[in-house]
Amino acid sequence: MDEPKTPVASRRNLDAVNVFRVESAQPYGWIVYLDGFAKTHFFASRSLALTYAREWAKVNAPSRVVVVGPDGQVDIDRTYTSTAPQNA
Numbered sequence: 001m002d003e004p005k006t007p008v009a010s011r012r013n014l015d016a017v018n019v020f021r022v023e024s025a026q027p028y029g030w031i032v033y034l035d036g037f038a039k040t041h042f043f044a045s046r047s048l049a050l051t052y053a054r055e056w057a058k059v060n061a062p063s064r065v066v067v068v069g070p071d072g073q074v075d076i077d078r079t080y081t082s083t084a085p086q087n088a
Contacts, residue, residue: 017079018063020053022046024070032056050076 019035025042030049033040034056043049050067057063057080067076 018057018060020057020060020063020065022049022053022065022067022076024068026070054078054080 020032021035022030022032024046025031028044030043030046031040032043032049032053041049041052043052046067050065053065053067057065057078061080061082063080065076065078065080066074069075
């Protein structure tokens with residue numbers, strides 16, 4: 001798995017909070033994407049997708065990671081600041 005190491009290049013508003021979404025790709029796998037962008041990243045497991053999203057969010061703070069389970073309910077909503085993650 002490639003770790004995201006560089007900030008999102010096309011940030012429109014420097015004060016905006018990036019929202020990284022992790023969603024079930026039923027019937028199999030999980031996808032990770034940045035709200036407002038079409039590109040998705042596919043992972044076989046939820047834990048891999050969540051790890052990727054967290055690392056991506058840390059590099060692009062301020063950010064949020066929102067995890068939506070197979071039932072459509074939000075399972076995790078965490079905010080990342082430039083210093084440390086904060087539970088939302």
